[in-house]
Amino acid sequence: MTACEGVREFKDMISKLDQSQLQKTVSLLTSDSDYFMAVVRNKYGSRRVQTLLGLSDDVDAFLYDAILRRFLDIMTDKYASYVALRAMVVFDQVKNHVMYTHVLHYALDIACNRHGCIALNEVITDADDPLYRNRLLDVVARNALFLSNDPSGNFVVQHVLKLYDLRCTRNVAVSLRGRCVDLSFKKYGSYIVEKLLEAEESLFVVVVELLKCDVDRLMRLARSEFGNFVVAKALRVTQEMDGIDLFWDLVQKLMPLRHLLVRSHGSNIAKILETCSIELLGDQN
Template sequence: MAIADNSSFSMSTMSDALQHIPFSKGISGYIPPPGFAPRATVANSRLNSLFSVMTSGEGLAQFKDIISKSDRKELHMMVSLLTSDSDYFTKIVRNIYGSRRVQKLLGISDDVDAFFYAALLRRFFHIITDKYASYVAMRAMLVFDQKKKYVMYEHLLHHALDIACNQYGCIALNEIITDADDPFYRNLLLEVVARNALYLSNDPSGNFVVQHVLKLYDLRCTHNVAVSLRGHCVDLAFKKYGSYIVEKLLDTEMSMDVVVVELLECEGDRLMRLARNEFGSFVVVKALRVTNEMNRVDMFRGLVEKLMPFLHLLRRSHGSNIANILESTIN
């Protein structure tokens, strides 16, 4: 299906398109297969006009005002056409301007939301993992009624790991977890992340989700993440993003125990390499600092004793800050 060029788009054409797209009885937004031109001409013309309305870079600020002046029937018919074909709808919401305009249409009325709800569910994963379309799904989960939200949450839970491991999906998932107004589904999402923390922590995108849930300082979730990562903290600490996760675990006393015990149990040579590592050195510094600040003398002294034999090596590496802490205990 050809999409009209919107380079000559203006506010007047947007207003005309929204308020005067003819919706004659018997003509829908159905997109016929290629080669079926006779009946497709009128329908395609309307689809092209609407595509220009939704994706033009002009008149974004005035779009909401124009929508407010449209009556219920006009909005109902326009949204019906907008969501009549999954490919067409997805192409619009994947456009930066299309995404913004659809977001403004969400929540206007239950019958309008019903069209968007069905369209979103048909392509849920593809929409939630797109740079711009994902904001439509996030907005929907804020404004939809409770019944629709619950179904959206079920879809989210079903695809949670794949969404978390997607470049844009991880951002959407983090936003939804933060804004979730239903404690039941929020806890289910946190449980999925915590239960799969090791897998996600080793993923280029998934690690951001683990970092995010740890920043929420939900004690139960933090505990579950720590349990999932027990025995793997040192391995993670050698990696850039993995070290961020281990550092976050050191922020609460319960999860701090998991990390420090593992540091104390690892071989001295391996602990030395971690302390000299570009990323691991930050973990060791923080472990020394928090055990001292929390007055966990046994753990602090244990770390100092394991690291002291390597003091001379730490001075000439990323572990120089660790060396400073060790030297402060000598006097």
């Protein structure tokens, strides 16, 4: 089951088995959880098991039970997770209902795993049941601060924000209110805050927090390796808005810091402020 040779031949062999032989084969494969895990954790074993999914209701029943017994282990493994994802495509509605319930139960554990976060993002993208999809989005939004500070979980928050689901984006922003500046100092946290700035439902949360930030902290943020991109984006998106009060409020707060930004990571911000300064002088003349 785990040999690199004969993956295609395995599919041909399976197609020649009668129903009784096929059931016996899958029964032997799934009767021992440790053996099943050893197979699906293997690159080639995972592929072979995926070819078994959907062949018959009886075969799916054996595989369904085996997957549920080690659900978290499977969803957080690089190759085994492909088996679970494939199962969620081919299983009937009843089995899928239980699979989704398990995903919801283990969502945070899956999200905080380097392979699990990828699998969870796939589930969120491909979920065809709007009820469960929304429940998953709610779990991510409700735990957005925790996930945003996790090396793997932050990718899940980034992913849901890229879906541009207005309700979820607003809920993520609510969860991160008051913590956007902290996140902006971090590499992946800054990506999340930048995504919040792309939606009207959430950009106000970020911009208001920047405006309330004390000058010294704002200066450090604007000069920091990752925070400078957040501040620059806040300037750009507010400038493009119909009502530009927020833009000029930001400019007014940042303008005294312009000379400190020139020779730093904040040089991009300094250029924006310089353009604004020229505009102001032109208006006065």
